[in-house]
Amino acid sequence: MLEVKGIYKSFGEASVLKGIDATFEPGKTSLIIGQSGSGKTVFLKTLLGLHIPDKGTISYDGQTTESMTIEEKRQLKQDLGMVFQGSALFDSLTVEENVMFPLKMFTNQSKSEMLDRVDFVLKRVNLKDSNHKFPAELSGGMQKRVAIARAIVTNPKYLFCDEPNSGLDPRTSIVIDNLIQEITDEYQITTVINTHDMNSVMEIGEKIIFLKDGLKEWEGTSNDIFKTDNEAVVSFVYSSNLFKKVRKVYLEE
Numbered sequence: 001m002l003e004v005k006g007i008y009k010s011f012g013e014a015s016v017l018k019g020i021d022a023t024f025e026p027g028k029t030s031l032i033i034g035q036s037g038s039g040k041t042v043f044l045k046t047l048l049g050l051h052i053p054d055k056g057t058i059s060y061d062g063q064t065t066e067s068m069t070i071e072e073k074r075q076l077k078q079d080l081g082m083v084f085q086g087s088a089l090f091d092s093l094t095v096e097e098n099v100m101f102p103l104k105m106f107t108n109q110s111k112s113e114m115l116d117r118v119d120f121v122l123k124r125v126n127l128k129d130s131n132h133k134f135p136a137e138l139s140g141g142m143q144k145r146v147a148i149a150r151a152i153v154t155n156p157k158y159l160f161c162d163e164p165n166s167g168l169d170p171r172t173s174i175v176i177d178n179l180i181q182e183i184t185d186e187y188q189i190t191t192v193i194n195t196h197d198m199n200s201v202m203e204i205g206e207k208i209i210f211l212k213d214g215l216k217e218w219e220g221t222s223n224d225i226f227k228t229d230n231e232a233v234v235s236f237v238y239s240s241n242l243f244k245k246v247r248k249v250y251l252e253e
């Protein structure tokens with residue numbers, strides 16, 4: 001369980017997060033949506049510990065980072081997995097070396113233990129026979145699978161994904177969304193995804209948080225989103241004619 005209370009973050013004069021409260025549960029995939037510049041990436045990076053909040057607390061399983069010992073903080077790093085925008089794989093390393101990287105950083109496993117674990121996660125994301133390939137030899141969807149494998153290789157409790165579908169076609173995006181959801185459920189991970197992808201909102205939609213100007217403007221499920229009267233959400237989600245029609249049909253039923 002990940003609990004965020006009253007998170008503020010500024011960069012110089014620019015106030016980006018202005019007091020966000022949120023709770024994210026194990027086994028659930030939560031989505032953060034909102035306009036460009038609303039603070040989604042800063043929020044995700046703050047959850048991951050890459051930005052230190054100016055005010056507010058983040059608790060991982062009831063414990064804030066300030067109350068953790070050095071050993072607990074080291075363990076927490078291992079418990080946090082991240083899929084960065086654009087996959088962010090190391091081009092000069094093979095798939096196997098990319099996925100092994102966090103194990104080398106955070107564990108004392110032997111080479112054969114690491115190789116076993118890498119094989120296991122690559123199979124789990126349906127990437128076989130790619131261990132010795134380089135990222136440039138893979139499609140965008142396959143690169144995303146490598147990024148997901150690398151994010152879960154340390155068996156994390158928390159998984160953060162920044163725009164996991166950017167650059168993917170709609171069908172591959174759904175496959176990647178389903179994979180993240182399956183893994184989240186299977187290993188009871190607390191997963192938070194930043195997305196612009198309305199397909200993801202409709203497909204995953206267990207918990208959606210809409211950020212506006214650094215504040216949580218709205219929270220609900222994909223079903224709630226069809227019914228909401230919140231003007232900011234409606235104008236963001238239903239900016240396309242297709243979604244306007246979908247909403248009309250849904251509300252008439």
Ligand SMILES: Nc1ncnc2c1ncn2[C@@H]1O[C@H](COP(=O)(O)OP(=O)(O)OP(=O)(O)O)[C@@H](O)[C@H]1O
Nearest residue numbers: 011014016034035036037038039040041042043196
């Ligand atoms: N390291 C930083 N230093 C200064 N300003 C920053 C920094 N990181 C983000 N910002 C500012 O914070 C605001 C929110 O940025 P953020 O990247 O979180 O938006 P976003 O909602 O993720 O947008 P997008 O959907 O386009 O990725 C922007 O105005 C951005 O310029």
